[in-house]
Amino acid sequence: MAETIVLMTGGPDPLAWRLVVPVKGGPGAKSRLHPPPGVERAALALALAEDCLTACAAGMPRGHLLVVTTDVRAAAVAERCGAVVVADPGHGLNRAVEAGRDRVLADGGPDQPVAALLGDLPSLRPGDVLDALAAASEHETSVVPDASGTGTVLLAARRGADLAPRFGPGSAARHEAAGYRRLELPLPRLRTDVDADTDLAAALALGVGPATTAALRGAAATLPTMQASVHSFDEDSGAGSVLLDDGRQVSFSAEVFAASALRHLRRGQRLSIDLAPAGEVSRLWIVGIGEDQRIG
Known part of the structure; x- marks a missing residue:
């Protein structure tokens, strides 16, 4: 079941959530993305993550943002944002989210609200994060699909121990089938993740953050x-x-x-x-x- 409007009445405060953001980074990141000439794919991938993390950090209390990565440059960005850095155990996105979740549960217990957000949202704004968490606060577990409606950008559980990620192709339907409430939120900046060239064009149309803008500076005329x-x-x-x-x-x-x-x-x-x-x-x-x- 999908929702388009959610009124916050009795769930946890958005600022009570812990937000887990996995960032792959390195030369293997964003392999489906074809940057314009003169722009390295790894540098662009890092810029996408930096804009996303900057927006998350601006919306969340210090210490409530956890970044799961093994990339040195991504970890440095996370630390500048005041985030807690958790080592990525490898073996894919779901394991990375689980590592961040487990760190939260170890520190705050099983009832701590936990949400996982993709790290490639360069158009994200702090208010988008808080609006999404406010909507998630109304449900035991919830999923926000990406712009295409098939992928997942945000997965949330009011009781963090219940967060069971099933990321991958078609993950929105998979999460919904597992009992997560589907939230069709009117937040295009939060729902536009960048994996391919068409996604980057859509993000640019919405407006991207300063890191992505700087990474592409001088190459705009050559964007495919x-x-x-x-x-x-x-x-x-x-x-x-x-x-x-x-x-x-x-x-x-x-x-x-x-x-x-x-x-x-x-x-x-x-x-x-x-x-x-x-x-x-x-x-x-x-x-x-x-x-x-x-x-x-």
């Missing part, structure tokens, strides 16, 4: 154009939809098509697109077609 394939097109209305390269289907309006200078689209045709913060197509074009397009 987002590509998609036509999925459906209504000849009468001009509206339709496209499939992104990560499999997501997004729609475009008749107004967007009318502004494209294109006269027809066929299923499977490749397009260049821009995405609006809400996730729909805000612009579409084919290189070389249109007054603002030049070839060569």
Whole structure:
């Protein structure tokens, strides 16, 4: 069952939560991300984490943020933010979350509220963290899905001992099936995690933090154009939809098509697109077609 509006009435104060943020870091981080020329993938991955951790630290009391990592640079960022650094035991995201949870339980006991948040949310703001935890406070266990609705960005348990992570492909449905209340919160900055190029474009449209901005400075003009394939097109209305390269289907309006200078689209045709913060197509074009397009 999903919820879109949650009123806080009797759960724990958002500031009572302990927040566990796993950060992989290092050369193996963000292998599906293709940074623009001159930007190292590891440096960009660290910047994504730094913006996320900075927002979390600004919203949480000192000592309530735990960062699980073995990466030296990520640990240094966490320490600057006043976070407790927990060694990542390896063997994947779920084990990392469990290590952070176990550290909280060792210090605060089994009834301590614990939430796990992904560490690749560069658009996150402190208020997003507190709003999400306030919503989670109304349920014994809860899950906030990512922007696609399939992954998990936040997993929470009012009794920390009940936090049992099941991250991985399709984790939102898996958590929901395990009894976690699905919270469809209107918090796009919290729900936009960055794994692939399309995710980075969506985060940039929302606005990213200073670390990610600095990492990409001077490379904005070389960011790869987002590509998609036509999925459906209504000849009468001009509206339709496209499939992104990560499999997501997004729609475009008749107004967007009318502004494209294109006269027809066929299923499977490749397009260049821009995405609006809400996730729909805000612009579409084919290189070389249109007054603002030049070839060569």
